[in-house]
């Protein structure tokens with residue numbers, strides 16, 4: 001290298017090391033790539049190791065993380081509030097909401113990663129960042145090209161079941177309502193369709209689609225969007241069991257052909273009318289979202305790249321940084337010293353709650369049946 005060029009490279013390197021991060025490296029509210037570079041240099045490596053071990057045993061875990069993360073970010077921001085088992089007030093937590101319920105996967109893997117992080121660098125890496133890194137690593141293992149996941153989130157002190165239903169999309173909500181939810185979180189309608197491509201992997205339980213073949217509405221016994229083959233498939237999966245308990249556990253994959261691989265098959269399925277849950281199918285029928293579905297179905301590589309970018313944006317929704325929240329010692333409960341602050345934090349949580357579907361405080365938060373009864377009353 002010429003002397004001048006060497007000098008420029010040296011100056012550039014020195015600037016990178018010593019100047020404060022610029023807007024290119026700083027994300028929203030100060031999230032930053034390599035956040036733990038100095039404080040816990042192996043943080044991301046540790047999470048990646050734990051995730052890849054878990055993925056080897058069960059590749060379904062990648063889907064589990066994606067859903068956990070999405071439902072965490074949409075309810076009071078990406079602050080790991082979904083991981084809390086209980087709060088001192090005894091109120092029901094996000095996990096207790098039927099929209100999360102027994103269907104969340106990946107919690108134990110986050111516990112393992114966090115335990116290893118605490119033994120390597122105690123009190124440094126938040127549960128919110130642990131979940132963000134794990135979600136990125138899981139989706140990369142499932143086929144998404146590597147994407148940026150800055151760190152710096154802090155953990156929330158509040159988790160309430162009552163906040164869930166007004167902030168996460170329901171399977172039979174109209175596309176307009178689902179779009180509003182995403183827009184309220186600072187995401188676009190296109191990002192909504194791109195992110196919902198996460199349904200390229202994973203499963204749904206009968207309780208989220210069996211209603212499509214059983215007294216769908218006052219006019220139709222079966223959802224007219226379903227063809228005969230699909231309605232027969234749903235009937236045979238969800239109606240042959242005898243006990244409610246069995247039905248509750250029964251699942252179908254979103255994508256029958258490649259249930260563990262993030263691929264464009266999801267959008268092609270929607271265009272062929274074989275979407276498992278109603279809201280997915282509606283995206284291929286609504287004139288505002290159909291062109292997006294068509295574009296994404298045409299170019300899998302483009303969708304996957306867009307997916308990574310949209311995930312980085314999802315990961316910044318309403319994050320807590322700086323001195324907000326705390327760094328939990330373990331992800332299932334708030335730290336002892338903050339337990340006394342919960343009352344105040346809960347009130348703050350209430351005013352920050354950007355409900356997209358109106359006030360749902362009347363929502364009964366303890367059973368799947370009541371979720372579906374409730375959904376039927378929605379506009």
Ligand code: HEM
Pocket residue numbers: 060062063064066067070103104105169170171178192195196198199201202203204205206208277279
């Ligand atoms: C757009 C509106 C959306 C609706 C109405 C919706 C609804 C659902 C429902 C009902 C299930 C099945 C849950 C179960 O029965 O176990 C599910 C699963 C899943 N969702 Fe969504 N979702 C939406 C968007 C998203 C987004 C944006 C992501 C991620 C970025 C996502 C990721 C997932 C994944 C990966 C699964 C499978 C989970 C597993 O296999 O454990 N969803 N979703």
